[in-house]
Amino acid sequence: MMRDDPAMIEALSALRLQLEWGADEALGEQPLDRLASASPPAAPAGGPVLPVPERAADPGPAPARGSAPSRAASLAPAAATTEALRAALAGFEECALRATATNLVFADGNPRAGLMLIGEAPGAEEDREGRPFVGRSGQLLDRMLASIGLDRTGFLITNLIPWRPPGNRNPTDAEVALCLPFLFRHIVLTRPRHLVLLGALATKAITGSARGIRQMRGRWVDVAIPGLDEPVPALPMYHPAYLLRTPGAKRDAWADLIALRRRLDAG
Numbered sequence: 001m002m003r004d005d006p007a008m009i010e011a012l013s014a015l016r017l018q019l020e021w022g023a024d025e026a027l028g029e030q031p032l033d034r035l036a037s038a039s040p041p042a043a044p045a046g047g048p049v050l051p052v053p054e055r056a057a058d059p060g061p062a063p064a065r066g067s068a069p070s071r072a073a074s075l076a077p078a079a080a081t082t083e084a085l086r087a088a089l090a091g092f093e094e095c096a097l098r099a100t101a102t103n104l105v106f107a108d109g110n111p112r113a114g115l116m117l118i119g120e121a122p123g124a125e126e127d128r129e130g131r132p133f134v135g136r137s138g139q140l141l142d143r144m145l146a147s148i149g150l151d152r153t154g155f156l157i158t159n160l161i162p163w164r165p166p167g168n169r170n171p172t173d174a175e176v177a178l179c180l181p182f183l184f185r186h187i188v189l190t191r192p193r194h195l196v197l198l199g200a201l202a203t204k205a206i207t208g209s210a211r212g213i214r215q216m217r218g219r220w221v222d223v224a225i226p227g228l229d230e231p232v233p234a235l236p237m238y239h240p241a242y243l244l245r246t247p248g249a250k251r252d253a254w255a256d257l258i259a260l261r262r263r264l265d266a267g
């Protein structure tokens with residue numbers, strides 16, 4: 001294998017990630033194919049949970065006319081292209097987060113890749129650069145994805161919320177609900193074949209499920225997206241910021257990466 005061989009680059013990335021995650025010693029003479037041996041997360045008590053179609057986040061009662069949610073609900077579906085959607089968001093003054101943010105953080109990566117990753121909201125560095133996942137957790141995510149042969153030409157990445165909440169607080173349910181029509185429209189316009197939901201907030205907002213991220217991670221679920229006829233398979237994973245705080249969760253994250261690679265390889 002040559003050093004610039006894609007298989008070699010992928011193998012080196014996987015090795016680098018293992019080292020970074022603390023696997024710095026070879027315990028056997030023969031290499032083990034972890035891709036072949038990794039198993040999905042254990043099913044919860046009561047039997048395996050099958051990936052059944054789940055409803056996307058409940059829109060609740062119809063928003064009052066002229067209210068911020070009703071503006072979002074009419075503006076977003078009217079955008080015919082992602083550029084128009086970005087412009088609609090840039091002009092959407094009803095979300096208060098816009099006033100305290102430096103930049104709109106819309107998306108990064110390849111809209112034609114067929115894979116869309118959805119995080120929560122920009123942090124300080126994303127706010128400064130106007131690009132999602134460029135800070136510490138984004139760099140970890142990039143290294144994780146490189147270990148399964150993916151870089152930003154192989155996916156599109158965005159957030160539930162396109163503006164940084166002040167002080168990096170979690171976005172409120174109302175802020176998520178307000179921005180969700182724009183995200184749904186973004187999904188409709190790019191039509192990804194697969195979604196990856198990064199963390200509890202994105203998982204709850206997109207699947208509408210009340211189950212926690214620990215139960216949902218690593219299992220594909222079909223999610224209904226308003227505006228699309230077919231449900232989209234989505235894989236909830238831990239958020240990379242959680243992995244930075246919780247080294248013990250990296251084993252599960254590795255299994256989830258393998259689940260993602262397998263599904264992408266299966267087409």
Ligand code: URA
Pocket residue numbers: 119120121122123126131132133134135137138159241
């Ligand atoms: N965390 C997120 O969820 N999104 C970003 O863009 C950066 C950090």
